[in-house]
Amino acid sequence: MYLSLKEIWHEKLRYGLIIAMMLLVTYLVFILSALANGLSQQNTQAIDSWDTSRVVLAKDSDINLSQSLLTSQQTKDLNLGKSQAYVGTIGVVATSSKHDEIRSTMIGLDWDQYIGKDMKLVSGHRAKSDHQIVVDTEFKDKGYALGDKVKLSTKGKRYTIVGFTENAKMSVAPVVYGTMNAWRTLHNLPNTFTASGIVSKSNNFKVNTSDLKTYSANTFIQKLPGYSAQNSTFTFMIGFLFVISLIVIAVFLYILTMQKLPNYAVLRAQSVPSRTLVITTIAQALILVTLGLALGGALTAVTAQFMPMGVPMIFSPQLNVAIVIGILLTGFLGSIIPIRTILKVDPVTAIGG
């Protein structure tokens, strides 16, 4: 540790550049991970807020809520308990004369069922009539206020915003919660259609008839349009970033070690044990990576403050801990690659003559 710190202190420019490189790698991983996490959460926020365990959909819907329609004939014999709720969904564009239009997901609810009952509001109240809606706080961020009237289709009636709720996004669009009648109206469906599907927060609820099928929440989420593709894209990007980081860090440390071989030969000639040199190399790599992580983390925190509201960047403590461990491990792996070379350093090369 003594030699590691002294060398870094003496060679400030060289090590400063290496730390800057580590900082950039760390920064990129933090930002990409936060974006991936944010995007992933914005796909499923509403579903997560319902504590969803099971989803019942029409069998021919390809596990897609917006493709599923349940008729009253199919649901008449179902006995929904306190842990189940009907949901109807349709994509809409919320327009207002005063504010920008917002592409949204309209969710129709029976407000006497658990989703409507348990909904936590930031302000306002639950929908009490068919022309009242509760919307995600993104509307508030974009200037909408309680009492504002919005259209959810090019023709038809206006709906009044009566409440705001947090964490209500589905497929990266803010959710507009209304009544089942409002959903049917927007969908141009008669009363013979009950909902798009049934959501249950209980694991025990299962409906398997000739027309309906029950899916786990995970299966349902994986089949959300674009969700798997987005997630796997980000997972691959971050995975490749880690691999590339490992290669870059390893190459840097290898070149650094090669440049230091004459110094190591000097130390070996001075009877400094090889073990000390190995520990020095690993310690130095970990110091550089730790400094890069700390500075990269700080830069990420500053960046997060200045990110536009629309950018879905969400930091997760667990994810950040995993990144820190991953990058430290990457630095450690990079530092052990030149160890064989260090162990073979011949002090005679330092002696000359």
Next chain:
Amino acid sequence: MSAIELKHIIKNFKTPTSNVEVLKDVNFSADSGSLSLVLGPSGSGKSTFLTIAGGIQTPTEGVVTTAGKNLEQLSGKARDALRLDNIGFVLQSYNLVPYLTVGEQFKLVDKIKPKGNLSHEALEALLDDLGIANLVNQYPASLSGGQTQRVAIARALYPDPAIVLADEPTAALDSPRVAIVGQLLADLAHKHNKAIVVVTHDVRLEQFADRKFTLLDGQLKEGAPKYAA
């Protein structure tokens, strides 16, 4: 018992096209309390002789006994430990760590050998004797050749080794400094009972030696070389 003993040492360096015999059946011993001077021209094998005596290099054939131990029978780790505890090297290329100040070169010794080193007062006296007490905060790159050489000598003596092996320790020094270093090495041998072995082509050190040897074309003979005064 001799502090260092070399018996029938042969050292060959093989290359793809040749086999160079650098040391040819060398026999040598150095006792505690004596200063041995090995004189020889460049390329005569002096550095190879010294590094084999100190266990940095292994001979092709022959036996090296240092501090009562046959080096061939020691593991690499044990050889490192033996060198650390018993041998101080003053090497031709000075061998200072470039990113440590003069003062920190001694701290590094404390880190790898916490006990048995010179006291703070003894180190100050040594630095004073060598005229480098004012350089403790300097990095090696800012020192002159002579200053670097004297720091290298102080660094080798700081662990208070029983054996000092010096390779051209006066190459970069003027005659007054040679006299100081020569007297310092002689005092270490005579007053502190250390075994001092100096390989050099600097005949100015002859007056301080108890025993003189000549190394020429890989062969070691007792006595000063013919070209010496």
